[in-house]
Amino acid sequence: MPSPVKTLALSALLALALPVCAQTGGELHFCLHGEPKTFNPILVDDEASENVRYLTGGVLIRLNRQTQELEPALSTSWKISRDRRTITFHLRKGIHFSDGTAFSSEDVAYTMRLLMDPGTHSTTGDSFRSGEGTLQVQTPAPDAVAITFPAPVAGLERLFDQVAILSAHSPKKEMAVLGPFYVAEYKAGSYVLLQKNPNYWKRDAQGHPLPYIDSVRLDIQRNRDIELLRFRRGELQLINRLDAEQFERLQHENPAVTRNAGTGLDAEELWFNQSPAAPLPDYKKAWFATKEFRKAISMAINRADLCRIVYTGYAKPAYGPVSPSNHFWFNAALEDPKYDPQGALRLLAQAGFRLDNDTLKDRAGRPVEFTVVTNSGNAAREKIATMIQQDLSQVGIKVNVVTLDFPSLIERITHTFDYDACVLGLVNTDLDPNSQMNVWLSSSENHQWNPSQKSPATAWEVEIDKLMREQATAPTDKERKAKFDRVQQIAAEQQPFIYLINKDVLVAVSPNVVGAAPVVLEPWGFWNADTLRLGPAPELGVQK
């Protein structure tokens, strides 16, 4: 019989041996879902380029996708002035770009000036623009840099997660990088090959240089079915985002390769057209402007069924503009409204509606009937609309479902306003509420229920405008959170958007990728690419 000491020693030995099984080197292989438009990190504004930037760019501050906390990267520390205009970084010493050029504060200054130059037309730079004036950058030492913005910038430090530092002196310009990989080869329409950056600054806990993987091959593949087929054949090791049906199928074949990272940030929602310019009859405008009507509709929709049937269980009911996965900004104090058709009828009765022979009628005796539009070709949204149709029939409301091609739909919801209600999704890539500014400000074009208002149409929109502006300039995150919590509370009370579901982030990872821990934030499956290892020959158990 083995002694406890021997068993303990054996266990310890095994534990030490495990990381050794996962080798260093090798090539990680997965797909981009579009052609990268640029390799210049300053000009990135598409998902494929963003992925390449994440894998190649070195940033001063990195948002840890798992903890959702900011961590030092090229900077060892940073300090923000009380007026939130100036940020001072202390930089790591002895770091070199992938081509061997030394990294210093001059590179940061060069990058920031380029980023903020209006002539560059940088989308990343736009996030920093909060007022008129010019940027000032001071480089008191090679390892210190102070950046002063013309006006306070909310969530300033978080924005640096998107700023990949360029070399001011390298002849290779944007191709000289500070991230774990550099672009070694690119064949348009076919693939991007990234090689390990020999000068990458980061090391693991044992002091070994990172990344472990030698190269990353990104095939350009728009067709998700082909991507899935190649994964099942073992040609790819990662699929970065799967839809629920694909995930379910893969789960049946081989549960070991499927990873559900949890509830994502994106939401699907329904809203009613409240634009005064809408060519709708006045009685319909009056229905849609009634808070009780919107809340009753929200109560009559069975969100749990939407999650279970449309997303085969890989979604969660959504009740507000912030997903519960957004740990800091989610207002946990808000109550989840329950599915309650009888409660919805009571609320409708308070607003003057009555049920007459299974048909809901307004005060004037008009039957309540409206059309929900959504974009054609999106099976999930079509199903959502059809299920809403049945749910609302239980409270006597007749709903017509119309699917339109995307340009026609956008034309209707942004220009002609010739629609009753719409089901669409909002993509949230950032945790910070500033990224939702364009939705909540009443003057914004994306304030979908009543866009581009000259002055806010309702008292609660006045309050939201005020709160959103105040949170953008509040000195501390705590104060910002308090203000944005109130915005979420107003949104729950008024239901201008009836939030329906938050989709889960579904990823497929081959078992030979060691260390993969998909998260709900982009880039989901490979956020920790520099610490991923490729293990021994994969025992995929999937179709070869």
Place this chain on the structure above:
Amino acid sequence: MNARKLRVISAAVLCAIFFVGLFAGAVSPYPYAKQFRERPNATPSSLHLLGTDSLGRDLFARLIYGTRVSLLLAPAAALLATLLAGIFGGFAGLAGGWSEKLILAATDLSMALPLLFVLLALRALLPLNISPILSVTITFTMLGLLGWPSSLRVVWAATKNLRNSDFLLLARATGCSRWRVIVRHLLPNLRPVLFAQFWISIPVFVLTEATLSMLGLGVIEPLPSWGNLLRGLEDISAVSANPWRLTPLVLLILVVICFQFILPSQEEIA
């Protein structure tokens, strides 16, 4: 089996399908839109003969209601398209000259237009607040009004052949009026061509409606049609796992074959 027997069987099958479609309300065990949410994607059982779709709707009920929509409206659209093709194609082939050139130019222009985009533009102009029944009627009318050019070319070519035939020359030489030439000599000879165009158009329109459904132009939810039931076949792996989903396709093929069998053959017409 001789041709007559086949024709009788085909006619019986078609009648049965039409009958079931017409009296769908009496035959169907459930309303076509009812969602059994506790049983999505169910396999065939005594409760649901063909199982359920992804929203839990009974596929047998949807199939027979869809039969009504497709088998009434697709032939109506095919008839409209064939009539337009017959009138204008026949006129162009018979009259010749500038009117022939004008009609053929218009046909070529129509054929060059991408049908899908024309329909998209037309759908964008339609109001949203229309019932599913009206929407499907409009869709098939549009198909009929826009689906004539290829048939017209065939009818025109056939008419042109007949115009130069000896028997028409003889008929004209014996003093037959133009109307009599058309009714007694031309139309009976064009009948097989027109019939063929009509029968061919039916499955084409059913499938076009399926494509249009994907673009939001076809039959709108929750109304079923063969077209939107065929959309369930997009996912090949789901079909291989649930082969009963092929039933609408099997039914469509069966109907097309039956239509072909009940057509009079060239020899019989002669």
